[in-house]
Amino acid sequence: DAKTTQPPSMDCAEGRAANLPCNHSTISGNEYVYWYRQIHSQGPQYIIHGLKNNETNEMASLIITEDRKSSTLILPHATLRDTAVYYCIVRGSNYKLTFGKGTLLTVNP
């Protein structure tokens, strides 16, 4: 399974866009990129996923580079409730999700 690399922590001002990067340079052609977040002591929450094209939903946008070796999750207007650990995951061919250490995003007032 392709591994992902994320910065351990990031800060963002409330109301500004939060851009969370993820490197997945060993991704193969049919592997999806998933983003989840986890607020303390809760189960992970699905945010978005994609294969090749950029994706947008009510929560976020996912920008995947043309070579698919990296992606960026964009929270367009971060709120205090967006403070969480964000996980970028490449889903393996066996459909398992293997979690890395993620990025702790702290949204500051």
Add this chain to the structure above:
Amino acid sequence: GAVVSQHPSRVICKSGTSVKIECRSLDFQATTMFWYRQFPKQSLMLMATSNEGSKATYEQGVEKDKFLINHASLTLSTLTVTSAHPEDSSFYICSAPTGPDYGYTFGSGTRLTVV
């Protein structure tokens, strides 16, 4: 959307006893359930994968006789921690793939404390 209901949310048990954690899929059929464990300040670690009607497959280093998984129906998977010890204290989370494009829904987690 699809929901995975996980119970109990918290449990405290005495060392040597067994604890059962249930995950139910609501409004969809979960032919597969993934079980994770998370220690404080660490990421989720996949423990095992259960498939309805067949034996679970365990990740390397996970004791199958200690963590019994049953997936007897399309809506219920259970994890039983047998002969629990304090080092088994952790946050246990289940997850099921949902939908044709394989999104995944997670349960809310079970905080197990063994005293």
